[in-house]
Amino acid sequence: MSGWLWTLLALAGLAALAFAGRAGARLATGGAPRFRDMGFGEAFGWALAGAAVAGGVWLWLLPGAVYFRWAVTGFALCAVAAFLFRILGRHVGPEPTKRLFRQMPLTAAFGILAILVYAIVAIFAGWIAPHGQEAVLGAANIVPGGDPAMGGNPDFPLGTDRIGRDILSRLIYGAQNTVGLAFATTLLAFVLGGSLGLLAAVVGGWLDQVLSRGVDVLMAIPSLIFALLLLTIASVWAEGARGLLTFYMVLIIAVIDSTRVFRLARAVGIGIVVMDYVEAAKLRGEGMGHLVFREILPNATAPLLAEFGLRFCFVFLTIASLSFLGVGIQPPLADWGTMVRDLAQFINFAAFAPMVALAPLLPALAIAILTVGVNFVVDWMLHRSSGLKS
Amino acid sequence: MSPLLEIRDLRIEGRSDEEWHPIINGVDLTLGRGEVLGLIGESGAGKSTLGLAAMGYVRDGVRVSGGSVVFDGIDLLNASAEEKRSLLGRRIAYVAQSAAASFNPAHKLIDQHVEAPLRHGVAERGESVEDAIELYRKLRLPNPDEIGFRYPHQVSGGQLQRAMTAMAMSCRPDLIIFDEPTTALDVTTQIEVLAAIRDIVQQFGTSAIYITHDLAVVAQMADRIKVLLRGDEVETAPTREMLEAPKEDYTKSLWAVRGYKRPEKPAPAAGAVPILSVENVTAAYGTATVLEHVSFDIHAGRTVAVVGESGSGKSTTARVITGLLPPRAGQVRFDGETLPPGYRQRSKDQLRQVQMIYQMADTALNPRQTVAQIIGRPVRFYRGLKGRRLRARVDELMSQIELDPATFRDRLPGELSGGQKQRVGIARALAAEPKLIICDEVTSALDQLVAEGILKLLARLQDELGLSYMFITHDLATVKAIADEVVVMKEGKVVEHGPKTEMFTPPHHPYTDLLLSSVPEMDPDWLDKLLAERGVEDLGEAATGKM
Numbered sequence: 001m002s003g004w005l006w007t008l009l010a011l012a013g014l015a016a017l018a019f020a021g022r023a024g025a026r027l028a029t030g031g032a033p034r035f036r037d038m039g040f041g042e043a044f045g046w047a048l049a050g051a052a053v054a055g056g057v058w059l060w061l062l063p064g065a066v067y068f069r070w071a072v073t074g075f076a077l078c079a080v081a082a083f084l085f086r087i088l089g090r091h092v093g094p095e096p097t098k099r100l101f102r103q104m105p106l107t108a109a110f111g112i113l114a115i116l117v118y119a120i121v122a123i124f125a126g127w128i129a130p131h132g133q134e135a136v137l138g139a140a141n142i143v144p145g146g147d148p149a150m151g152g153n154p155d156f157p158l159g160t161d162r163i164g165r166d167i168l169s170r171l172i173y174g175a176q177n178t179v180g181l182a183f184a185t186t187l188l189a190f191v192l193g194g195s196l197g198l199l200a201a202v203v204g205g206w207l208d209q210v211l212s213r214g215v216d217v218l219m220a221i222p223s224l225i226f227a228l229l230l231l232t233i234a235s236v237w238a239e240g241a242r243g244l245l246t247f248y249m250v251l252i253i254a255v256i257d258s259t260r261v262f263r264l265a266r267a268v269g270i271g272i273v274v275m276d277y278v279e280a281a282k283l284r285g286e287g288m289g290h291l292v293f294r295e296i297l298p299n300a301t302a303p304l305l306a307e308f309g310l311r312f313c314f315v316f317l318t319i320a321s322l323s324f325l326g327v328g329i330q331p332p333l334a335d336w337g338t339m340v341r342d343l344a345q346f347i348n349f350a351a352f353a354p355m356v357a358l359a360p361l362l363p364a365l366a367i368a369i370l371t372v373g374v375n376f377v378v379d380w381m382l383h384r385s386s387g388l389k390s
Numbered sequence: 391m392s393p394l395l396e397i398r399d400l401r402i403e404g405r406s407d408e409e410w411h412p413i414i415n416g417v418d419l420t421l422g423r424g425e426v427l428g429l430i431g432e433s434g435a436g437k438s439t440l441g442l443a444a445m446g447y448v449r450d451g452v453r454v455s456g457g458s459v460v461f462d463g464i465d466l467l468n469a470s471a472e473e474k475r476s477l478l479g480r481r482i483a484y485v486a487q488s489a490a491a492s493f494n495p496a497h498k499l500i501d502q503h504v505e506a507p508l509r510h511g512v513a514e515r516g517e518s519v520e521d522a523i524e525l526y527r528k529l530r531l532p533n534p535d536e537i538g539f540r541y542p543h544q545v546s547g548g549q550l551q552r553a554m555t556a557m558a559m560s561c562r563p564d565l566i567i568f569d570e571p572t573t574a575l576d577v578t579t580q581i582e583v584l585a586a587i588r589d590i591v592q593q594f595g596t597s598a599i600y601i602t603h604d605l606a607v608v609a610q611m612a613d614r615i616k617v618l619l620r621g622d623e624v625e626t627a628p629t630r631e632m633l634e635a636p637k638e639d640y641t642k643s644l645w646a647v648r649g650y651k652r653p654e655k656p657a658p659a660a661g662a663v664p665i666l667s668v669e670n671v672t673a674a675y676g677t678a679t680v681l682e683h684v685s686f687d688i689h690a691g692r693t694v695a696v697v698g699e700s701g702s703g704k705s706t707t708a709r710v711i712t713g714l715l716p717p718r719a720g721q722v723r724f725d726g727e728t729l730p731p732g733y734r735q736r737s738k739d740q741l742r743q744v745q746m747i748y749q750m751a752d753t754a755l756n757p758r759q760t761v762a763q764i765i766g767r768p769v770r771f772y773r774g775l776k777g778r779r780l781r782a783r784v785d786e787l788m789s790q791i792e793l794d795p796a797t798f799r800d801r802l803p804g805e806l807s808g809g810q811k812q813r814v815g816i817a818r819a820l821a822a823e824p825k826l827i828i829c830d831e832v833t834s835a836l837d838q839l840v841a842e843g844i845l846k847l848l849a850r851l852q853d854e855l856g857l858s859y860m861f862i863t864h865d866l867a868t869v870k871a872i873a874d875e876v877v878v879m880k881e882g883k884v885v886e887h888g889p890k891t892e893m894f895t896p897p898h899h900p901y902t903d904l905l906l907s908s909v910p911e912m913d914p915d916w917l918d919k920l921l922a923e924r925g926v927e928d929l930g931e932a933a934t935g936k937m
Contacts, residue, residue: 037471103408276754280818283712283733284771285741298758 018047066354082110108380114373122175131166133173134332138164144362145355152355159359161342167359170334171366177335178323179370182316185250185257189315190308193258197265198292198300201273212266215259223256224321231327242330249328253318257311264307268300275299302382309378313371320367336363392463394564394597395421395444400457402439402448402621413439413452414621421565424595428612428629430602430644432837433808435618437601441567444599445482446474462564479506483558487570489550493542500538503557512561525556528593529586548579552586559590566591568600572607576699576864577908584610584910585921603837605644606910609633610917617641629914643839645912650842652849652872654890658689663726665690665858666711666744666826671720673710680706681882683720688826688875693852693859695873695890697866697905703882704862708828711860712744725825742772745819749831751811755803761788761814762799768821783821791817791847809840816847820855828860833868845872866909870894878902 022043025035059065060072086109089101101109121128131137137160144159144167145152152159158168200208218226234248272278273296281295320337322328329335343360350357397419403410414436421427421444429437442448446459446466459466461482466474478484483506486492494502504518513521519538526534529552542550551571558566571587572580588611591598600611608615608629615632617624617640625638636642658664664687673681681703688694696704709715711722713733722729724743730736748754755764766784769775775783785795791813803811812832819827829848833841849872851857863869869876869890876893878886878901886899898906907920 033468033470275756276748276750277756279714280746280748280754281767283714283741283746284768284822285733285736285738286771295756299756 014047014051015044017050018043021047067350078110079106082106082113085109085113105380107376111373111376111380114369115377118175118179118370118373121172122179125172125176129166129169129172131169133165133170133334135166135169136164137166143353143356144358147355150353150355158362161339161359165332167339167343167362170339171336171362173334174336174339174363174366177329177333178316178319178337178367181246181250181329182312182319185254185315185319186308186312188250188254189257189261189311190304192254193261194265194297194304195292196258197262198269198296199288200262200266201269202288202291202296208266211262215262218256218259219263224318227252227256227318227322228325228327231322235327242333246329249319249322253315253322257315257318261304261307261311264303265300268303269296272296272299306378306382309374309381312374316367316371336367339363393420394423394425394462395419395599396458396460397440397444398458398460400440400443400459401455402436402443402452403455404439404452406451410453410455412621414443416457417618417621417623419444419616421597421599423564423597425614426591426598426600426612428600428602428608428615429618430605430608430615431618431624432603432839434620436621437603437618438569440618441569441599441601442484444565444567445478445484447478476510479563480510480512480561481563482565482567483561483563485551485554485558485566485568485571487573489554489571490542490547492554493550495542498539498541499545499553499557503538503553503560506557507560510561518560522556522560525559525590526553528590529553529556530582531556546579548575548583551575551583555583555587555590559594559596562594562596564597566596566598568598568602570602573602573604577866577910578699578904580607580910581908581917581920584917587611588917604910605838606912606916609912609914610910617644633912633914650845650871655692655874657889658692662689664688665725666860667723668707668711669721669723671707671710671717671722673706673715673717675715679718679882681710681717684879684882684884685720686877686884686887688858688860690825690858691852691856692874693861693872694875694877695861695863695869696877696879697863697869698879698885699864699905701881702879704864704879705830706882707879708746708830708860708862711828712746713741738772742768742822743824744826744828745822745824746828746830747812747815747819747832750835751808751815752803754815755811755818757803760800760802761793761806764803764814765817765821768818772822787817787821790820790851793817807840808836809843812836812840812844813847816844816851820851824857826858826860828862830862831864832861834863834865841868848872866906878905 018040022035022038022040026032029035056072059068062068083106086101086104086106089104089109090098092098104112137156139153139156139160141162141164142156142159143150143152144157148154156166156168158166158171160166161170196211200211230252231245231249234252235245238245238248278291278295281291286295319328320335320340323335323337324341326341328337331338340360340363343363346359347357347361397417399416399418400414401412401416402414404413405411417436417440419427419440429440431437439448439452443454443459444461446461446469448454454467457467461477464473464477466477469477493499500519500522503522504513504515507513507518507521508515512518522538523534526537531537531549531552537545537549537553545553555566555568555571568587572583575583584607590596598611600608602608602611612629614626614628616626617632617638619640624640625632625636627637632641633645636645666688667685668687669685671681671684672679684703684707686694696707698704706715710717713729713731713736716731721731724740729740733741759767762781762784765787766780769780769783769787773783784799788795788798793810793813798806798810803814806814815832832848833844836844845868848859852859859872861868861873873890875889876887877884878893878899880901886893886902893902894906896903907923910916913919
């Protein structure tokens, strides 16, 4: 009851603040159009934003809010890194990329930076990582931070896991395994779904019906459960051969995800097929290959690319969740999903030992930053391609 | 008495590529009470922007950088949002170009009509509905008592446009902005809408700004005409004065466009094999028959214009000829030999001989291919040219359509103007070295000056290359300009067919007559004369009499 009361009181307070603030601003500026035409909703929004900022400052000053301070600091550092990266891009390199960086928003710069860092880490994992991903180094459960007073060890800056493997090294190898597989899977899903979808759009008729209804059937089954089921069957086929199981996993996720790509490609394709330039190409006597890959595909790239970014994130998360459930990437190969699962119980220490609880959050953070980064870049690409059209 | 609307030195800028570009550079406009001002100019001249600015409104990404707009003593540019809200819809109303896109398809006409009076507290719902029916009657809508209770998709385009005018009238505004209200309509429908709008504006003494690119239309509607060119005023004068003696060169050139006429070529020799004969073609989409027993011939080197309203089967005929729609009965013969019904069964050479130029150059050119790729593809595909020879042929084609190869070769269609895009479309057709080109409304999306350029280009190419054209159009001015023969179509049938001179001299088939007489002329009295001839009494007054 009192909770409701407090909520109501807070809302009423915000409303009063908004009203008073707007009236005050009108008086102070002598009725400038900015404030004269401001609706109450907008004023309320400003009041809410102000309250949120005040709350943030209060939280920052609270002694117990370690994670909040880390998050804010991390956010600021990312922003600064992206800013510096953009300045670098504006002054170094060939003229076209310089021009690109000049028009780039900060979010896209961050996304590109993140993707670059991940790519470098993934490609050069063997050189960067201080230890092997499978190496058991003795001391188990060393706390991250490298401070011996807190139970850390400077040799293992991010600590070790239950059986004494270096978390930093496993994170680095995880980039190779998880990102590499996700990329391959997404690519396969796009080749499959994209070409079939565009084909269905161009040919139409019974082919379209067969493909579309087939996709409907596949989509009707919840995807994670379906993947689990198929992987269970596949693990029997693979007979314990890890490489083969991973290959099956890539194939299964690619097929399941290609259904979404198929739908998008078909919908976009149908919009393009009715264009006069496609009709002109048909009347010229062009073959199916030219129609799909020369006339239609270039005009479908913008939505497909956006979908690629999103789909990559979903595939990535699916692999992580399958690994978390134990049927994805198999140990001892490092993988972020598996790492979250293995370290999960440390989250219980968050209240009294923030450093210990950091261990499971690191692989989760690695997943989150890449997902956000990819989406930032995709958003920017979409914005650019739509801007070119007008 | 002070004028109703006074715009002084208005400057408007639009934002693109992170920069502000001027759209209107200091235009003055004065509109008296009860006066109708025509605003004409090409696309991009700033007509619509100026019309919207007269309501104190600018679109997103556009800002007013100077000047003033005063409506009846109220400074619209500095008025508060609340003041503007009480004016718009009640004292100033707007009629958009496409009524079909402006009505909300989810609500009945009448519900949308009464919205403004209810919101502004002008009338109760009951009164407002009665008033709407009265307005529908005055605008000569069929079934005025019931039409309001239909959804927008159940009403034809011309009727929707009138319903929208009625809606603008619902609060009896002092000023209405008409933004190209008849541009999307057929000539025969346009007449009704024009007459209806004119009557109702006169009757209520409403002031209006009438925006259009069609001179003949504005001549019927406006008391005064203002000509705009790229955001600048060219000249303003009372309608008759402007029509009889335009002062500026630009205005004169606009007037002169309508004078372009190509001499009719001599009739083909008897017994000559026509390049294309459409023989007794019947075609249908599903169960709906759209063409019935259509027959006509096109002889080598001649231009045959196919005219009719939208839905008359003109474009379907083109689809049958190209093989996109195999006919139910009848056949198409090219150079004496029968063409297979579907384009898939035709040989590469048969496909090459018939090329098309489309109405909307925007959708006819692949936006992701450069001009050289677009033009080069047919050359490569049919002639197998590659490398330097391909490039030379593309350059040759580009100079034929009067585009400089060095400048335009690597541009994308998005970087071309409407007229340039249409030229590229023509070049793509020429690249196949066809004998017959089907031109589907190629000039109707273009400004008059640009359209004239395209027509002259087509005529020149015909003389140089001996091409035959099938020219699909609803614009009889175009027909008069370039056709040798005319085929009039209505509801999927050929109504009349013959050489141009014969077609434009009476006696006509009644439908041809209707079509011909509906084309607006540059005479300000043309609409009155026409209505008198057709025996349509001035229904506006008749309706007043009934009140």
